[in-house]
Amino acid sequence: MAKSLHVVDLRRLEYQAALAVQHQILERRIRADADDCLILVEHPHVFTTGRRDASAHVLDAGEVPVLATSRGGDVTYHGPGQLVVYPIIDIESKLRRAVHRYLAGLEQAIIDTLASCDLDATRRPPWTGVWIDTRKICAIGIAVRRGVTYHGAALNVAPDLDYFRRIVPCGLAWAEATSIERETHAAVSMDEVKSLVVRSFCGVFGYDEVVRDRIPDGDGPDGETGPHKAPGTDAAATSETSRR
Secondary structure, three states, X not given: OOOEEEEEEEEXXXXXXXXXXXXXXXHHHHOOOOOOEEXXXXXXXXXXXXXXXXXXXXXXXXXXXXXXXXXXXXXXXXXXXXXXXEEEOEOOOOOHHHHHHHHHXXXXXXXXXXXXXXXXXXXXXXXXXXXXXXEEEEEEEEEEEOOEEEEEEEEEOOOOHHHHHHEOHHXXXXXXXXXXXXXXXXXXXXXXXXXXXXXXXXHHHOOOEEEEEEOOOOOOOOOOOOOEEEEEEEOOOOOOOOOO
């Protein structure tokens, strides 16, 4: 039987609205009423923090909202030109080592995506995320509820990197933020990067089929309706646990 990954492209959506979609699909996945899902989205300008107090690392938010979230880690930036990837998948275990394997797989999917852009990216233990030398190109912060993942990865495709100067990204004062556009010195197609991410994610996590889904108009954060199948397919711990 083919293992299917449902992909929902929210295009550009405010952070809190996208979070409501995450929670909606998360609850359905926990109940086994939905398949694994990959949400793709760009957010308007926003800074987000994890469960730890990161207020000292917000230097000059200005007009940009600062929102607390349930993921792990420190402060980061989301905005236009950054592809945010929210996998809602059942890792079939509540054990911490399974979460660590999932994090490594998510990092590898981003590394493989960047390799397709002719960029040599890597991990940089003990810090999570994906790096090019000491420049961070992708922040990763997740949470897991009853063995199902949410939150995810923020890949800098072509954002305004000046916004990262308003914070201490991920609490690492020495780490410079970079992007695909900066590293390749070329214009980058967001749609192309989305396709590469989906392909790499399927390759790492073993999905045989991609189903393009949509969130129906009018669904709210408390709605019971998850992603609806669009026409056609194309192949391609008990407590919450999280890191950034």
